[in-house]
Amino acid sequence: MTYESSISFAKKADQEDPLKKFRDDFHMPQYKGKDMIYFAGNSLGLMPKMSNSAVSDELEIWAKTGVLGQHNCWIDYHKHLTQSTATILGAKPKEVVVMNALTINLHLLMISFYQPTPKKNKIIIEHGAFPSDQYAVESQIRFHGYDPNDALIELRPREGETCLRTKDIIDTFNQHGDSIATVLIGSVNYYTGQAFEIEKITKAAHNVGARVAIDLAHGAGNLDLDLHNWEVDFAVWCSYKYLCGGPGSPGGVFVHEKHENWDGPRFNGWWGNKKATRFIMDSKFDPIVGAEGWQISNAPILAMACLRSSMAIFSNAGMPAIIKKSKKLTGYLEYLIGSLKDKIKIITPKDSKQRGAQLSLVVKKNAEEVFNGLNSNHIICDWREPDVIRVAPVPLYNSFVDVYRFYEIVKDLTK
Ligand SMILES: *Cc1c(COP(=O)(O)O)cnc(C)c1O
Numbered sequence: 001m002t003y004e005s006s007i008s009f010a011k012k013a014d015q016e017d018p019l020k021k022f023r024d025d026f027h028m029p030q031y032k033g034k035d036m037i038y039f040a041g042n043s044l045g046l047m048p049k050m051s052n053s054a055v056s057d058e059l060e061i062w063a064k065t066g067v068l069g070q071h072n073c074w075i076d077y078h079k080h081l082t083q084s085t086a087t088i089l090g091a092k093p094k095e096v097v098v099m100n101a102l103t104i105n106l107h108l109l110m111i112s113f114y115q116p117t118p119k120k121n122k123i124i125i126e127h128g129a130f131p132s133d134q135y136a137v138e139s140q141i142r143f144h145g146y147d148p149n150d151a152l153i154e155l156r157p158r159e160g161e162t163c164l165r166t167k168d169i170i171d172t173f174n175q176h177g178d179s180i181a182t183v184l185i186g187s188v189n190y191y192t193g194q195a196f197e198i199e200k201i202t203k204a205a206h207n208v209g210a211r212v213a214i215d216l217a218h219g220a221g222n223l224d225l226d227l228h229n230w231e232v233d234f235a236v237w238c239s240y241k242y243l244c245g246g247p248g249s250p251g252g253v254f255v256h257e258k259h260e261n262w263d264g265p266r267f268n269g270w271w272g273n274k275k276a277t278r279f280i281m282d283s284k285f286d287p288i289v290g291a292e293g294w295q296i297s298n299a300p301i302l303a304m305a306c307l308r309s310s311m312a313i314f315s316n317a318g319m320p321a322i323i324k325k326s327k328k329l330t331g332y333l334e335y336l337i338g339s340l341k342d343k344i345k346i347i348t349p350k351d352s353k354q355r356g357a358q359l360s361l362v363v364k365k366n367a368e369e370v371f372n373g374l375n376s377n378h379i380i381c382d383w384r385e386p387d388v389i390r391v392a393p394v395p396l397y398n399s400f401v402d403v404y405r406f407y408e409i410v411k412d413l414t415k
């Protein structure tokens with residue numbers, strides 16, 4: 001696509017956008033009486049208009065049928081989310097289940113897949129990983145009686161660089177060799193916006209005998225994923241960011257088919273038990289084959305109903321079209337901001353395979369003032385200490401005109 005820096009170009013691109021109708025499926029929030037220009041879908045995705053009725057339908061079943069709703073509608077409710085989730089992640093349906101929240105799921109899968117020994121106890125993560133991931137893995141290491149100062153290896157960019165090079169990641173694996181038990185990597189780093197080359201990283205980690213976990217918080221619904229074919233061991237995500245599931249909406253897990261008959265350590269609960277014997281309360285734990293075997297408790301139906309309404313939009317639009325527009329839209333933002341390069345530095349990789357929708361911008365002067373100025377102009381994006389503004393044009397509801405408006409305002413604010 002050849003871009004032009006003009007409102008007429010942006011309007012034309014919107015007219016020709018095959019996904020333009022989906023913007024109407026979402027509520028556009030307001031700020032001081034005007035529609036927001038919303039670029040914070042990487043923190044909390046917008047609310048689908050269908051979410052209200054999706055939730056009230058389940059409330060009505062509760063009102064009208066009480067416990068019969070449990071038997072007739074809710075026992076397998078999570079399965080309504082399975083196919084659409086599997087499609088988004090490039091997984092087989094039996095490899096995924098929607099449950100709990102991201103960090104809880106990370107702990108549950110680490111309990112199974114991280115079994116350190118004196119010779120093999122290291123965990124590799126990105127330096128500057130999301131704090132929750134850092135806390136989770138440090139506590140896992142301590143739980144097993146090891147010291148994070150020895151067992152936690154952090155991948156750092158080269159001096160003067162902000163993103164990690166895949167080659168350096170792989171060199172670190174080779175350097176630590178078979179002392180590595182687990183590699184945990186974000187699909188997109190929340191701060192820099194860098195999307196990691198999961199396939200290459202997974203292969204390299206497997207070559208030294210490590211298991212690979214992916215945190216898809218910023219990847220699910222944002223990147224073109226193929227977890228099954230990449231042979232990722234396990235993955236976790238949340239659904240309130242790009243997936244628009246609503247505040248605190250349920251996360252999920254991916255467990256590769258190769259682990260489907262897991263008989264190693266696992267924290268069990270009745271919902272992971274085969275349905276046929278689940279209600280024989282004194283029976284021995286007989287796990288469901290595949291990811292569902294990691295379920296513990298019965299599902300939060302109202303929250304899942306909300307998520308179901310957004311997953312329907314994803315299924316309608318289709319990931320290939322979403323990714324296609326995302327690349328164009330974020331490319332447009334990059335093109336426009338590129339003309340302000342003495343004022344703003346983009347720290348997210350240029351290579352569109354190494355990023356999703358988000359660009360992380362470092363404003364060289366008066367960054368906080370610029371950020372506040374954006375807010376006063378109804379633009380909602382977010383600020384990360386010390387100096388980064390994260391901007392995420394989301395293909396399902398952002399437009400080329402949104403991006404152009406952002407550019408005009410940021411240009412004015414950095415004059
Ligand atoms: C958003 C996010 C989380 C959130 O964790 P919850 O358990 O859902 O609160 C975790 N990790 C990363 C990388 C995130 O971006």
